[in-house]
Amino acid sequence: MPYQQPTLSDLQAQGLNDIVATNITQGRALFPRSVLRALTWCFANLTWGNYDFLASCYRQAVPFTATDEALDGWGAMREILRKDATAATGTVQFTGATPQKPLPMGTVIMRADGLDYITTADAAADATGTLSAPVTCQTTGATGNCDAGIAFSLLTAISGLPAQGVALAAFTGGADMETDSEYRTRVLAAYASRAGGGRQDDYVEWAEDVAGVTRAWCNPNGFGPGTVVVYFMMDDAEAANGGYPQGTDGGAADETRYAPATGDQLTVADAIYPQRPATALVIACAPTPCPIDVTVRNLSPNTTAQITAMETALADLFYREGTPLGMTLAQSDIEDALLSTGASFTMVSPAGPTDIPVGSLPSVGAVVPA
Template sequence: MPYSRPTLTQLRQQAVQDVQSGGITGVTALLRFSVLYVLAMVLAGLSNLHFGFIDWISKQAIPATATDEFLESWGALKTVYKKAASAGSGSVSFPVSSAETIPTGTTVIAGGVTCLTTDVSVTTNGVTVAPCLAQTAGAASNVALNALATLGSPVEGVQTSGTVTTAFSGGADEETDDEYRVRVLDAYAAGGENGNEQDYINWALDVAGVTRAWCDPIGMGAGTVVIFFMMDDARSSDAGFPQGTNGAATSESRYTTATGDQLTVADAIYPKRPVTALVIACAPVAQATDFSITGLGDDNTSDNQDAITSALSDMFTRLSEPGGTIAPNQWYEAINAIGLTSFVVASPTAAITATGSGYMPTLGAVTFAT
């Protein structure tokens, strides 16, 4: 059974009792401001700190309860490291008077985020477009399309105000302890790495920005391993779908080289895989399904509509996978949790099944009726 740690009040009472029954001649009671009473309170407080320290040490002794650098040390023993925050990137455009360009390294404020241009801008038809990288890492560095962009310092011939022409994406916050702990515990539960399906999934999840991954052994023939993955935070503007082309690692000569996010994942897995495996990193293909919700009656309010849409979106995030199926009872269970008086899912009426191994069911438009 767990150890019952005494409270500070109990420790104070115990200290007073120990003094009173400690055999000191003439001591039968303690006045509140007496020297012995004050000493008893001090000793009780010190004992409470010691109990707290030992309690904290015991939590760091196993990865299931460890925190901060102690959790990272447990993870390092299994070569599982916390994902660092990443910065978003995109492009901005500014009107120009002629054929002026914006130099590399120019400061741009895009949607309130400080960025630097990573290359000389390209000017056509009175507009110059420059690629930018946010200078602060995290999900907040993902800037929406058409957001206001402002030059940090004037550039001759270029207007000060412009717009974001390619939404900033790729920004992700540092992995939290709770998210990281799941991967660490999975690594300890799996034992040694040997190239099984879970190993490939874990290798993909180790990549910054990757939030979900699936392994399809021999997905493209004997000797191949297909990795599907999603980036729900870093690619939130693209509904979480990776941006790039499917393919293999840079050093893999047996298959077309991937680009973008797929190349990042393929390159990360390449040195870890069993040497004969041909690993192909792929983005799932979205298979959107529209929902029609009727029979809401008085519950047909904007708040309930938002709650239903959020519940369905969460359901797809939790349950959908490439080549997978989502059954009617699963979406009824998701909506039931909201606590509506009544509702009917008019469509779809049958299980949502992926049309191919790489297709993944996603939420389409949701319509409502009383």
């Protein structure tokens, strides 16, 4: 049974009872402003502070309950470091510029809500007056991600360039610093494993150590003997793309036996390359979505909000149960997820188990009330 720490009220009451028990007051009650009453409250507060300090020490004594820098210390002992926040990147497009007008690297461009970005390469307007400049958010975190078409403006006016521009495509790559809960999961997994020998779990841990990676799976011999295929997802950093990594599948930049990856896949492949067993050919891959359409009859309530809730429930199911290593989704699992929204209906399709091929993840398709 866990130790029950006394509350401040318990300690104050105990102190007053002890005073009465010593018969100092000769049976008389203490006055509201009695010095003894004030001293009792003072010592009760001091004692409670000691209890609280000891409780804090106990929490930091094991990685299961440790927090903040203590949890960082436990993770560092197993070479599991907290993931730093990353900055979002994208392209801002200006139209109506003077042809060939340059925009130098290091120019600050401000998003409509006041968030600053900086150009990462020199750019120049083409013959039609369109200028596209790559930018990086100066504030790390998911707040730097945004949708295509969001308004941007030059922080300082430049002659020959319009003041207003837009995001050419969705900005991605921004991820918040790993929370205690997320980090603790990786730390505990590291302590529970015997890492370092190139086991299947090792590749998962190495991939999840990369900033932005939230889930990973290892398929040994996935592309033939001697190969190790690592699938991964970036649910926050690539939220605009459904969490799917952006780039091409392949090996590390220093791998000579396979075409090198690009984009997010190259980042993960390069991170795993120096840690893998010397002969393993590691290929970093993005799963492909496998949409699952659902049809129901006699849906009640048959509203847009209800259908949205059902889509959210399915997305949660696929997030928890999905794997690109090949799986079968039971029809009852899909039906239970839909029922959790409080709706009543008759399931039409899928009418049986749904097979998800290797390399694919189940994703939400169309939810159609028949």
